[in-house]
Amino acid sequence: MDYRAFFAYIFSTLETRDVNEKKAEAAWIFQHFTGKSNLEIPILDGFFTDIASVDKVIKERNNGIPLAYILGYKSFYGRDFQLNKACLIPRCDSEILIENMLMKVEKTLSEIVIFDFCCGSGCLGITFAAQYILDNPSCKICLYFIDISDAALEMSLKNAEKILKNQVICKNIPMDIMNDKWDFDRKCDVFISNPPYIPSIDIDKLDNTVKDFEPKIALDGGADGLKFYRKIAENIGKVVKSDTLCGIEFGIMQEVMIKEIFQSHKLAFYKDLSHIMRCATFKIDEY
Ligand SMILES: C[S@@+](CC[C@H](N)C(=O)[O-])C[C@H]1O[C@@H](n2cnc3c(N)ncnc32)[C@H](O)[C@@H]1O
Incomplete structure (x- = not known):
């Protein structure tokens, strides 16, 4: 089957209901098996x-x-992260x-934890560490992974x-x-x-692909x-330190x-790609 027919085959065989999700997943499967982007199909002359x-x-x-669980990885910020069943899909x-x-x-630190x-x-x-090091290659970075799941921690270290x-x-x-006590050496x-x-009451209302497969402990x-x-x-x-x-x-x-909950800190809020308020940053000494 040539690449054009192969992509059409994947797309038509996937039963994903949401058409955007279907396009994205067909593209991911195509890339997984061919190592090529489906956007390149017009200039590709391979067969699968x-x-x-x-x-x-x-x-x-x-x-x-x-x-992500079938293929065993998910792309995040342009890098592939391996997953096991204990890991939430990024x-x-x-x-x-x-x-x-x-x-x-601060981009000029000589050492960060x-x-x-x-x-x-x-x-x-x-x-965060991978991007930081691009801007500040001489910085010494220590990264601590903290989780209740040993299997997730193992995967963090592997990634x-x-x-x-x-x-x-x-x-x-x-x-x-x-x-546990929040007791760290630094x-x-x-x-x-x-x-x-x-x-807890909303877990059952989540999409089946989430509630039946992603770890409940992560949700x-x-x-x-x-x-x-x-x-x-x-x-x-x-x-944390003051800064x-x-x-x-x-x-x-x-x-x-x-x-x-964080009323003693000055939070800056940010929306996600669907314009939903999704995250916040703050420093302890700011207010
Ligand atoms: C929402 S997931 C986030 C995973 C990852 N940071 C991400 O953004 O993809 C939450 C994580 O919290 C961990 N977790 C759940 N309960 C915990 C607890 N009591 N103590 C430490 N970690 C816990 C889960 O194992 C899971 O890995």
């Missing part, structure tokens, strides 16, 4: 023959399994948090090894941030967190979805409560 392995992927996808909305933190951070609280695949901390190579010192901290210069924030933010933010607000003083740059992601319609 291993239809059985594509059919397997499409069958699983049509059974509702997210493509969302492009989270890129907004990183982008704004990178605009705010980054804490990625509730790290999952490590996409936030790793991306860090692949993406950051040996440019950054990375450390895993297995920790239940709700119940304070951080950059605090990033995207904790679980879906109200459930307690009765009103905000328990992790209250814990962070209560303890953040123990892990530490902090960034948090939160859920839809949580902005007002986030403002209240």
Whole structure:
């Protein structure tokens, strides 16, 4: 089958309802199997023959399994992050948090310590470190991954090894941030967190591809979805310095409560790609 027919085959076989999602997923599958972008099809003259392995992927996808878990990775900020079932699939909305933190951070530091609280695949901390090092290659960076899931922590470290190579010192901290003591050997210069924030009662209302496959522990933010933010607000003083740059992601319609929970800090808010207020940055000494 030539590449044009191959792309048409993927597109027509996928049963994804949303047409934009279908286009994006067909393009991803095409790229996965050919190593080429579907946008290049007019100038490509290759053929694809291993239809059985594509059919397997499409069958699983049509059974509702997210493509990121089937293929085992997801692109975030232009880099592929490997995933296992313990990792939330990185969302492009989270890129907004990183982008704004990178605009705010001091670029001339000789050493920085980054804490990625509730790290999952490590996409936030790793991306921040990878981008920071482009602007400041001589900076010594230490990146701490903090999560309750050992499998997620393992994946964070694996992603860090692949993406950051040996440019950054990375450390895993297995920790239940709700119940364990916030007791670290050092304070951080950059605090990033995207904790679980879906109200427990809303989990069942999520799309099947999310609620049936993504780890519940990565989604459930307690009765009103905000328990992790209250814990962070209560303890953040123990892990940051006065000028530490902090960034948090939160859920839809949580902005007002986030403002209240972090009322002793001056928060700057940012919208995601769908114009939903999605994240905030602050420094402890600003108000
Ligand atoms: C919303 S996911 C975010 C993952 C990643 N930072 C991202 O943005 O893709 C939340 C993460 O919090 C972790 N988590 C849940 N409860 C926790 C707890 N009590 N202590 C520490 N981490 C927890 C989950 O394992 C999950 O990896």
